[in-house]
Amino acid sequence: MAIVFKRPESLTDAKFHYCPGCTHGIIHRLVAECLDEMNIREKAVGICPVGCSVLAYEYFNCDMLEAAHGRAPAIATAIKRLKPECYLFTYQGDGDLASIGMGEIVHASVRGEKISVFFINNTLYGMTGGQMAPTTLLGQVATTCPYGRKVENEGYPVKMAELLAGNEGSAYISRVAINSPANVVKAKRAIKKAFETQAKGLGFSMVEILSTCPTNWGLNPVDAMKWMEDNMIPYYPLGEFKVKEEE
Amino acid sequence: MNKVLMKGNEALAEGAILAGCWGFFGYPITPSSEIAEYMARKLPKIGGIFVQAESELAAINMVYGGASTGERVMTASSGPGLSLKQEGISFIAEAELPCLIVNVSRGGPGLGGIQPSQGDYFQATRGGGHGDYHTMVLAPASTQEMMDFAILGYDLADRYRIPVIIMAEGTLGNLMEPVIVRDEVTSFTEKPWAISGCQGRKPNIINTLHMTADVLEERNRHLFNKYKEIEMNEKRAETFMVEDADIVVVAFGLLARVIKRSVIDARKNGVKAGLIRPITLWPFPDEHIKAVTETCKVLLSMEISMGQMIQDIRLAAEGRVPVEFYGRIGFLPNPEELTRGIIDVAERKGL
Numbered sequence: 250m251a252i253v254f255k256r257p258e259s260l261t262d263a264k265f266h267y268c269p270g271c272t273h274g275i276i277h278r279l280v281a282e283c284l285d286e287m288n289i290r291e292k293a294v295g296i297c298p299v300g301c302s303v304l305a306y307e308y309f310n311c312d313m314l315e316a317a318h319g320r321a322p323a324i325a326t327a328i329k330r331l332k333p334e335c336y337l338f339t340y341q342g343d344g345d346l347a348s349i350g351m352g353e354i355v356h357a358s359v360r361g362e363k364i365s366v367f368f369i370n371n372t373l374y375g376m377t378g379g380q381m382a383p384t385t386l387l388g389q390v391a392t393t394c395p396y397g398r399k400v401e402n403e404g405y406p407v408k409m410a411e412l413l414a415g416n417e418g419s420a421y422i423s424r425v426a427i428n429s430p431a432n433v434v435k436a437k438r439a440i441k442k443a444f445e446t447q448a449k450g451l452g453f454s455m456v457e458i459l460s461t462c463p464t465n466w467g468l469n470p471v472d473a474m475k476w477m478e479d480n481m482i483p484y485y486p487l488g489e490f491k492v493k494e495e496e
Numbered sequence: 497m498n499k500v501l502m503k504g505n506e507a508l509a510e511g512a513i514l515a516g517c518w519g520f521f522g523y524p525i526t527p528s529s530e531i532a533e534y535m536a537r538k539l540p541k542i543g544g545i546f547v548q549a550e551s552e553l554a555a556i557n558m559v560y561g562g563a564s565t566g567e568r569v570m571t572a573s574s575g576p577g578l579s580l581k582q583e584g585i586s587f588i589a590e591a592e593l594p595c596l597i598v599n600v601s602r603g604g605p606g607l608g609g610i611q612p613s614q615g616d617y618f619q620a621t622r623g624g625g626h627g628d629y630h631t632m633v634l635a636p637a638s639t640q641e642m643m644d645f646a647i648l649g650y651d652l653a654d655r656y657r658i659p660v661i662i663m664a665e666g667t668l669g670n671l672m673e674p675v676i677v678r679d680e681v682t683s684f685t686e687k688p689w690a691i692s693g694c695q696g697r698k699p700n701i702i703n704t705l706h707m708t709a710d711v712l713e714e715r716n717r718h719l720f721n722k723y724k725e726i727e728m729n730e731k732r733a734e735t736f737m738v739e740d741a742d743i744v745v746v747a748f749g750l751l752a753r754v755i756k757r758s759v760i761d762a763r764k765n766g767v768k769a770g771l772i773r774p775i776t777l778w779p780f781p782d783e784h785i786k787a788v789t790e791t792c793k794v795l796l797s798m799e800i801s802m803g804q805m806i807q808d809i810r811l812a813a814e815g816r817v818p819v820e821f822y823g824r825i826g827f828l829p830n831p832e833e834l835t836r837g838i839i840d841v842a843e844r845k846g847l
Contacts, residue, residue, distance in 0.1 A: 291695040296561075306701045312691035314564055314702040316557070317587050323554040324561030330545045331519050331565045332692045353557070356550035 257281035259290045261310045270463040270470025272427040273301060273369065277308055279437045280338065280367060283444055284311065293336045294328055296321040298350075300342035301375040319350020322357035325364040336447060337364040343384040344374040347407050351383075354413070354455075361418030361452035365443040368409060368455055371462040372481065379465030383407040386480055391465075406484065410457040414490035420452030422491040426459035426482055428474045439489075451493050459485055498677040504642045505530035505572075505600060505669040508662065511646030512570055512596060513538055515681045519545040519569035521558035523577060526610045527666035528600035531572035552577040556584030556597075563593035564702045566690030568650050572598035574666070575608060575616055578624070585659055586625030590704040590715070592722075594653035596646065597631070598662045600669035603800075603826045611826040612665035614749060617804035620661050621778040628716050630723050632660045632730070633777040635748040639673035647678060654685040656726055663777065665800065667828050668750040726779055733781035734773040735788075737763070741770025742847045744788045745838060746809050747798040748774045751828060755798060758834040765835070767842040777805070782812035789816040794845050796820045796838065800828065818845070 256262075259281035267273045284290045293311040297303055299318035306313035316324050321339035329337045346354050346368050357364065373391050374380040381391040381398060384406050388397045398406075414422040421443055425436035436458060443454035459481050461473040468476055502510065509531045512520075520535035532548070539546040545562075549555035555571050562569035573581060578599050588595060599620065603613035620633045632652055634645045642664060649660040691700045706712040736756055738744050743762075747755050752773035762769040772788065774781050785795065795817055797806035803821045810819045822837040829837075 292693040294691050294693065303705060306703055310699060312694050312699050312701070314561065314691060315705055316560075317583055320553065320557040320560075320584070323549065323557035324564075326547065326554075327519060327521060327545075327558035327561035327569070328565055328691070330547060331562055331567050331569075335693050352550055353554050356554065359550075360547075 257285045259284035259310050261308055263307045265308065266304060267301065268464045270461060270473055271301070272460040275427050275433060276367065276369060276436070276458055276460065277305065279433070279440050280340070281309065282437065283441045287441070287444055289336045289444065292334060293338065296325050296337070296339040298339070298341040298345040300345050302340055302342065302369065303376065305340050319345050319348070320353055321345070321350065322353040322362070322364065322366065326357055326360070326362045329362060329364050336444060339364065339366045341366065341368055342375065343368070343370045343372065343382045347383040347409050358413045358416045358419045358453045358455070361420070363447050363450055363452060365447050366455040367440065368457045369460045370457055370485065371460040373462060373465055375462050375465055386484055408485065410455070410490050413455055418453050419455070419491050420493035421446040421454035423489040424457040424459065424485060424487050426477065426487055427461070428459070428477050449495055451495065457485070499674050500677055501672055502639055502675045503530060503669070504639045504664060504671045506534050507639045507675045508598060508642040508646050509534035509538070511643035511678065512650070513542070514678055515647040515650040516568045516684060517544070517570055517596070517650070518567040519562040520571070521547050521549050521555045521562060521569065522571050523549050523552050523555045523573065525574045525577045527602060527669050528572045528574045528598065530669065531598060531600070552580035553583065556581040559595050559597070560584050560588050560591070560593065563588065563595040564591070564690065565692050566687035570596035570598065572600065574600050574602045575604045575613070578616060578619060582625035585631065586623070586627050586629060587704050588659045589623070589629040589631060590627065590719070591702050592657035593659070593702070594650070594657055595659050596649045596653060596662065597659055600664050600666055602666050609826055610666065612667040612800060612828055613826065614665060614751065614799050615801040615804070616663065617777065617799070617801060620663050621780065621808070629719060630778055632656070632658055632726065634660065634662050635775060635777050636662065636664050636668065637750055637753045637773065639671055639675050642668065643675055643678060647681060652730065656722060658722070658726070663749070665750050665828065671750070730776060731779045731781040731783065732775035733784040734775060735784060736771040736773070738770035738772060738788050738792070740768055741788070741791070742768045742793045743796055743838060743842050744770045744772055744792045745796045745798055746772045746774065746785065746805065748777060748805065751798065751800055754828060754831055755834050757831040758838055761831065761835040762838045762842070765839055767839050767847060769838050780808045780812070782808070785809055785812035786814070789813050792817060793847060794818050794820060794841065796822060796841050798822045798834065798837065800824060
């Protein structure tokens with residue numbers, strides 16, 4: 250009997266600890282499928298963040314390192330420079346990447362580090378219990394903006410893809426969403442393109458992935474997807490923001 | 497024998513290269529910047545990696561990543577920079593990654609000044625960052641030792657899988673002296689734990705997260721068993737004229753070298769002085785101190801700080817003899833002043 254669907258080799262057998270309806274599981278699988286299809290699992294080194302995906306080193310079946318909050322791009326920089334034959338990816342949430350790690354991500358992009366960043370934007374700090382992130386939408390309630398995010402107090406939500414696309418060192422920057430089968434397919438295409446950008450040595454690559462957090466949003470998984478479509482995608486438009494071609 | 501006139505910072509950088517340093521990740525700060533500049537000139541020429549990081553935080557995390565590949569890597573900084581690096585040093589200590597961290601130290605607290613200091617003694621010897629851990633700390637006293645301790649530091653770091661800090665006063669970093677250039681290190685420790693792609697083996701994981709209490713306690717016990725082994729094997733100190741000394745000065749770094757002259761001068765003035773120079777600040781050479789308490793009448797801690805190492809000296813002396821203190825801030829006192837300091841204590845104690 251032909252096998253038509255199986256767990257990617259780049260994932261371990263460990264059970265995900267993620268909440269029901271959380272999209273981390275889908276995104277892990279997409280990254281793993283790309284590692285498999287490009288046959289680079291044995292050359293891959295993944296850097297996990299602090300946040301919900303802190304345990305990703307138990308799920309990816311390749312060399313992994315668990316970073317301090319926000320520092321993954323600095324760590325990946327050194328590993329890639331010292332071991333250029335490796336494929337480096339960081340897996341970071343929005344508190345990690347866009348708040349405490351803003352310095353590291355911007356400068357990894359400025360330097361054009363040949364690493365691939367998968368940035369999970371779910372508009373808040375998930376693991377610590379739903380605090381406001383730089384990506385929290387205006388009016389959105391979080392535990393540290395209990396009356397809703399206001400411009401006067403917290404400023405505007407940061408658009409990381411647009412911000413990093415402005416750097417010359419960025420070779421591939423895109424934003425995708427995990428809200429429909431069609432968009433999941435597009436997300437996988439983007440993840441693969443990020444790895445391909447690294448393979449070609451073109452520079453820094455990042456895929457911002459709009460994700461759900463049913464638990465901290467207080468919504469069921471289906472309504473969470475709808476909330477993402479109604480609120481996130483209008484503010485965080487999908488698409489490619491930077492595609493550097495081979496010279 | 498190849499003898500070359502070198503600055504302390506350059507001698508240290510060259511020593512690291514001779515020891516096989518393949519990656520330098522740093523951020524400029526006085527009085528350590530010559531190390532980064534030397535590495536920026538030299539490393540790319542031999543195929544190594546130099547990255548000027550955007551911050552001290554990024555620099556130490558590059559060291560975290562770099563060391564995890566098994567290559568010999570390092571960073572260098574000074575006081576305020578070391579404070580920022582403490583987050584990363586805590587991670588590196590727990591992940592048990594060998595690396596070299598240099599503190600060409602200046603005065604604090606705060607921005608302090610750029611003059612020499614030993615005020616980072618507590619930070620270096622007590623771990624410095626969050627959690628229970630130690631780093632090994634070496635205190636050179638000459639340009640030659642700046643080179644030699646870089647080589648020794650990598651050896652110790654690899655042997656015990658521990659970050660090694662070299663702490664030198666700013667003056668030593670900028671002091672020019674003739675240095676015997678050592679041979680290149682050619683044999684290296686195997687590092688089967690390193691991450692560089694899992695071809696032909698199971699994936700390796702570098703991690704410092706332990707969610708359950710029993711695993712975390714086990715990890716801490718593991719680290720402290722290692723620290724016990726280091727304390728058994730690696731305490732180092734130089735002793736100078738302590739055999740018949742009534743007053744034994746304890747001092748480290750370049751200051752200790754100046755005090756050698758003061759010990760001789762104090763003896764010319766009828767005060768039988770001696771010197772213990774801790775070379776490893778952690779593990780602290782307490783047995784050397786304990787040994788002299790059998791024969792001396794007073795210990796005198798001399799430091800370029802308000803008194804930090806004196807606590808370790810008191811712990812080592814266990815109340816057998818009184819421990820006095822002489823400290824200055826922001827500069828290296830001259831031998832005459834230090835001689836006077838020794839004689840004053842001797843007179844006060846009726847020696």
